[in-house]
Amino acid sequence: MPEDSHLQERARKAEIIIAQPTAFKVCEGCDSIVAARVATCPNCHGYRFNDAPEAVVAQARLLASRAQTSVIADDLL
Ligand SMILES: [Zn+2]
Numbered sequence: 001m002p003e004d005s006h007l008q009e010r011a012r013k014a015e016i017i018i019a020q021p022t023a024f025k026v027c028e029g030c031d032s033i034v035a036a037r038v039a040t041c042p043n044c045h046g047y048r049f050n051d052a053p054e055a056v057v058a059q060a061r062l063l064a065s066r067a068q069t070s071v072i073a074d075d076l077l
Helices: 003-019 053-064
Strands: 024-027 033-035
């Protein structure tokens, strides 16, 4: 996948998350954003999360602005 469309996809997911931050939480192990209902992180299998809405929004903006390995709620939306 070309890098620019990859970033567009991340931005699209970030918008969804920012619109409803209480439906998500941030993994404290790998900084991925996961669905609030999951018990363990699908990316690193961690079980410690920050579910503060402002933390979710801040992390969504961060992940949307750069390409790296943390996932944004992949296949959890
Ligand atoms: Zn994780």
